Amino acid sequence: MEELLLVTNELTKKYKNTVAVDNVDLHIRKGSIYGLIGKNGAGKTTIMKMLAGMAVPTSGSFEYVGFGGDNDQAFSRIGALIESPALQPNLTAFDNLKIKCLAYGIGDAEYINEKLKLVGLGNVGKKKAGKFSLGMKQRLGIALALVGEPDFLLLDEPINGLDPQGIVEIRDMIAKLNKENGITILISSHILEELSKIATDYAIINNGKIIEESTSDELKMKCRDKIVIKSADTSVILPLLDEKGFTEYQVIDKNTVYVFERLTDVSTLNMEIAKAGIPVDSIGVVSSDLEEYFLKVTGTIAGDKV
């Protein structure tokens, strides 16, 4: 098993009578890009705040096992962009970065310019942060999160407000930071399709609870196109599938089998099952993307904002 960076143990946060985060157990691997998926108010930001030391858990705990377990020490190795970027509107991008650099004991102007270039703000000059577009603010927020060369980056909706080109640039940057610098990243996003392009692990959260924690491969398997066979007793179907040369299939439960190959042979397969005298409730090709899958597992009704 790969080395873990962060483990949470029944992490809970309550605000008066509201349970924002309910007994959450996360397992974040070192070097992974961990996608946190959940609709508005699901508890994503609260989890991130607790992990960044900005909020104290009501109960439960978290441990940066990959950093030796001392959370106070670990905080110095974390960069975070949580909710909107915290910027001083009357200051330039350089000055905004300098405040954080000084707090981290970095006084090098060249370092600040490097960070600005990295996020594509190398040529903003003396323009005040208050006059930045939403995308520019978001980039500056990421630059701020990168100060101090963190080993773990918490990015809460980092591509919010970015134009398509900006989304691609930030996505590439995140992938680059992960691959080249070995930074572990915890990222949340509403744009699940974008998240699916970079995330290696996922947790789906709904009403403060983790519904599912899986790797990218596992999730892709669940989301990929497949023949879904529903029957009163699927055990009798499996020998037939073996006989007909199907190898990529998965028994989901007593009544459901997923077949992931030869999707165009669905009618032939239907006939073979019928010939064998096996009663079938339904058979057909089902395709779903991450978004559909998310809506399904969270039980979000159509029209709900994700």
Place this chain on the structure above:
Amino acid sequence: MLLNFLKAEGYRASKMKCIWILPIVMFFIVMITSFVLLKVDMLGMMGMSREDMDAISEQGASAEGLEDSFRAGFNAGVDMGSDMASATTGIEDEEEEEEERPPVKIVGEGLLYREDVPELFYQNVCSLSNILLLAIFTGLFVGDVYSTGVTKNITIGNRKRGHLFTARMIVIAAYTFIFHIITYIWTLINVALMAESVKLNMDGAFFKYFLFSWIIVMAFCFVVAAVTTLTRSKAAGITVGVILSSGLLTMAISIANMILVRKFGLDSNFSLADYTLTQNLAVLNLHSEGHVVVRALMCSLIYGGLAYTAGLVTDKKRDIN
């Protein structure tokens, strides 16, 4: 860690426009105060000469002296009245009066025209205009933390957030000290421009006054900082600072004083206002008696200490939004 935070907070403060604007405003306030005290001839306006005043000063604040000064002023009023009457009764009387009374002029030698720089500095500090301006700085500086959420950028646990708060308070203390020096420099410039001569008189009494008055000002700013921290609102902090420094609470304090005296049978000389920072700053002077200084310092220590503790505990316990 504290040193790094101190640098960051200091840099943040140095980038605030008000840090430069407030001293400029202070210059004009000092200039107006100095003009009134150095150049406006109050005695002349009251129909008195400096010799009359010196005579009163020699007699001290005795009943006799006060009576004489009252008479001098009263007679001047009577003279003015009779002056008007003489316009209808005869020209001879008028000529006689004109010879006896010096001409009335507004600009001339002010009350402190011959005083030293420390005396005028004291007048500028006790006018409370400096704490009014410093309340604005403190409210803006601390309030910015909550309006921009700048502390979100620094990932540290709540337990260690106290360092950041302490750094903020040190910056406030440093700025109040610099502002005190600036007030002195402005005073010096105005004395050089308007007084008879520049008498520095930087003796022990002056340095003690400078230090003690700064401690009171610092404690006052800590109170404003605590209010801003507790409410997370720069408007609330500034409003409280302005209300306290402008004496808008005088009436409330007087009523509270009356209730305390009547309900608890306190001495009729008891004054609740004596235990407020603003009153202490107004009362403290270059030659204050020991008990006045001790009371001022104790009040500063208690108010400043409580404000610092309240802000620190709140900042450490509260989640960052």
